[in-house]
Amino acid sequence: MVIADIMDGVGSLEEQALKRKERLKNLKRKNTNEDSSSSKSDAIQLPKPKFRSYKPQDESLQEVKLADAEPPAVDEQVKDLLEAGKEKVVLQDLDISSLAPRKPDWDLKRDVAKKLEKLERRTQKAIAELIWERLKHGTEENLGAIMTMTDNKATDDD
Template identity: 55%
Template sequence: MADVGTLQEQALKRKERLKNLRKKTAQNEDDEDSLKRKADDSGEDEIKKPAFKNYKPEDESLQQHLVPQTEVPKVEEQVQDQLKAAVAEPVVEEVDITNLAPRKPDWDLKRDVAKKLEKLERRTQRAIAELIRERLQNSEENDIVSALTAHSEVSEKEKATYDSDSD
């Protein structure tokens, strides 16, 4: 039951606020009307003078009320200016396709494995050198000497042909 009493009190307060708002709006409208009337009263004494924008009066007494004609802006010049402004100058003349192309999905794996591959490459070179040394030691010395002389003869012939071709 206590709720019903508070609801009724709130409804009464709301009604009072609405009455006050109505009074204020009515006063504001009356104030605006009175201001308009005052402006109209002061303007009645003045006679509006004609302004001739599109008509050239023949009477000389009305010539003073003639409004000077404004110059019509040239549309062609404005359009040309806008067209010149719209043309975009190329910022970059040549585009490097490698920068635009997406990277392969395994590029980071190759980058990370590159160090390990260098180590392996050095080890394989060492292993190949050791195998060659072992073969040379096991083979006869004549084979080594003959292989070296044959190799030097072939390299001299290649140099001679290269020198003659370059001339």
């Protein structure tokens, strides 16, 4: 019974697919007929361009337009450019260090510099904490050694 219902459903799906194919064929035929008929006739109508006059109708504006319409003095500009090209470039003014290529890892160093500063501060803080821990648990000999080390660092920093 279930198999019969499934077969009926498959049959109806096939019928619907065939109907769909027929409709698509009819649409294709219709489109090809329209294309062939329109290509045979020269009845294709393109929109005609509209040419507009941008000449001002007001007389005061026409005077301004004519004053602006004068061509620039091209001869003078060309002469200036030719004279500028004749001047010699002084190579002594160039800084050779600015021409040298950068090292391949310069961008990595730049990006990592801030992080390294933070790590350096944390490292110094951790070292100081370790020293204080040793001082608390250490003997008097360690205390004397640490005091001399801190004195040496203070004089080195100055």
